Amino acid sequence: MIRIILHSLCLSFLCYHPNLWADNTAPTQIYGTHAAGCIKNARILPPEGEGYQAIRLSRQRNYAHPSLIYFIQTLGKQMARQQNSTLFIGDIGQEGGGAMSGHGSHQIGLDVDILFLQPANSHLLSVAEREKINPISMLTNNQTEIDTKRWRPVHDSMLQLAAENSPVERIFVNPVIKKYLCTQYPQAAWQAKIRPWWGHDGHFHVRLRCPSDSPHCVMATPLPANNGCGTELDWWFSADANKSAQQKYDKSKPKKPRVLPTECSVQ
DSSP: OHHHHHHHHHHHTGGGOTTTTSOOOSOOEEEEETTEEEEESOEEOOSEETTEEEOOGGGOOBEEOHHHHHHHHHHHHHHHHHHSOOEEEOOOBOTTOOOOTTOSOOOSSOEEEEESOOOGGGOOOOHHHHTTOOOOOOBOTTSSSBOTTTOOHHHHHHHHHHHTSTTEEEEEEOHHHHHHHHHHOTTOGGGGGEEEOSSOSSEEEEEEOOOTTOTTBOOOSOOOSSOSOSHHHHGGGSHHHHHHHHHHTOTTSOOOOOOOOGGGGOO
């Protein structure tokens, strides 16, 4: 009987957070860039809070810099109180950062994927139920337009609220979603942080700036001095963009290894 109870506890929470009660008072430090770096003494995002629920906890990809945890908790509260809504939080990063399957970045605890899908009536799902949650595309079957049967005003609001948080450096969405936002909000200041990238039709990817307490954190490429709604957006719908996508995601070609800071090789 005791063994059954312990197994139940494991499924519900404990086994997904093996270091939850470890000494976590050491300062968090970031080394390198979002796409080539690591993090020391990362913090764990609590599995749920006001306005958010972390999904697929068994993957143990919910480690972050404290500034990202604060952002997620802040955005969750904003969504709950202003939109009566709840966010599903996807991948953040691994305990020590570094490369993670399925992602080109998420290496230093400053990136987070947030699903467009939301729990009905903000219902709190069990950990087991959240293991089965996956992103659902917000585009039509031909991937050329927003699916108006799925996209709702709350999705506009979640992107705006996220972008208006000052630590946010940029937010990646599918080019079709960016085009829609440019049509709806052509003069909005927050629009400049929303940037197109392949995929990202079932979730949006938030990236924070390097925090002041991590002097070895490096911002790779600054945002262009525009809102991203001009001719540069047109490129994403061109034949050249399709060719670039094929080359980028061609698995038959070996990828060039990324050079990591020396601190990332020290255990």
